Amino acid sequence: MGILVILILCNVLLAIIFKYFDKYKVDNLHAIIVNYAIAVAVAGIVLQKSPVPSDLFSKPWFFYSLLLSLLFIIGFNIMALSFQKAGVAITAIVSKMSLIISSGFAIAYYSEVLNLPKGIGIVAAIIAIILVNLPSRSDELNLTKNKYLWLPIVTMLMSGVIEIILLMVEVEGKLGGDGILFTSSSFAMAGVFGLLFAGFRMITQGNRVTKQDVIGGIILGVPNFFTIYLLVLLLTRGWDGSMLFPINSVGMLALTVIVSVLLFGEKVDLKKGLGLVFSILAIVLISSS
Numbered sequence: 001m002g003i004l005v006i007l008i009l010c011n012v013l014l015a016i017i018f019k020y021f022d023k024y025k026v027d028n029l030h031a032i033i034v035n036y037a038i039a040v041a042v043a044g045i046v047l048q049k050s051p052v053p054s055d056l057f058s059k060p061w062f063f064y065s066l067l068l069s070l071l072f073i074i075g076f077n078i079m080a081l082s083f084q085k086a087g088v089a090i091t092a093i094v095s096k097m098s099l100i101i102s103s104g105f106a107i108a109y110y111s112e113v114l115n116l117p118k119g120i121g122i123v124a125a126i127i128a129i130i131l132v133n134l135p136s137r138s139d140e141l142n143l144t145k146n147k148y149l150w151l152p153i154v155t156m157l158m159s160g161v162i163e164i165i166l167l168m169v170e171v172e173g174k175l176g177g178d179g180i181l182f183t184s185s186s187f188a189m190a191g192v193f194g195l196l197f198a199g200f201r202m203i204t205q206g207n208r209v210t211k212q213d214v215i216g217g218i219i220l221g222v223p224n225f226f227t228i229y230l231l232v233l234l235l236t237r238g239w240d241g242s243m244l245f246p247i248n249s250v251g252m253l254a255l256t257v258i259v260s261v262l263l264f265g266e267k268v269d270l271k272k273g274l275g276l277v278f279s280i281l282a283i284v285l286i287s288s289s
Helices: 002-023 028-047 062-085 088-095 098-109 116-133 150-171 179-205 211-236 241-264 270-287
Strands: none
Touching (some): 002 241, 028 179, 062 179, 088 150, 098 150, 116 270, 211 241
16 A cells, blocks of 8 residues: 555656646656656666666567557647647546546456445546536536547547556566566657657757756656556556556545645635545545455
């Protein structure tokens, strides 16, 4: 349980860091690329050897790692575009519904147990996500008039696929003892793809890397590495995906609200308060299933 708490804390730390990116005019893509380099460096320090194996292409998990790296960099850009075009509220609500995809896959494909407490807990998690992110103005969540609704839907699908890949690579026995190598290799390849994308953008749009981008990426790198590695570690230690993914999502949701109140002075209205209650209920029910 201690590892899960650290995982949730790292996810919340990411949310806080991203919140400051806008304040300090940090270019998200540039910071993300630097962050991948730092994440790979962290893996190297932990392993005390090269974080990317020389026989990478022959590893049984290479294809999964390659696919994951593509989803990291593509998914990030789609999510950023979704926040800009579709709106923060819609993106936050729809994208977090990825837990339905990953949990549903774990139950349907790998026959993980779906009992009454877990079922009610997953429903409570969905309600919590909606309540916490529900905007005060109804027109901010008008789905029928939002022509960019496909963006948060694609974000949700990609987030769900990322979680499914992490589940599959463990359940299929591809990892062996390569949890850190798998994670660092995925970040390394995502960084390469990001550099290619950023290079193209620099040529076509003239974007340049700033000191703020580098500092932001360095700060982001350590917690970002552990958000993936600890998720893989928990799966290798026997956690069911249908239990881990919802608890991680609502745990992060609840703690983010609490931190936002303490650090940023945000108000907790009735909807957010109820959302916190449902998130705690979800964690208790799913944990006990």
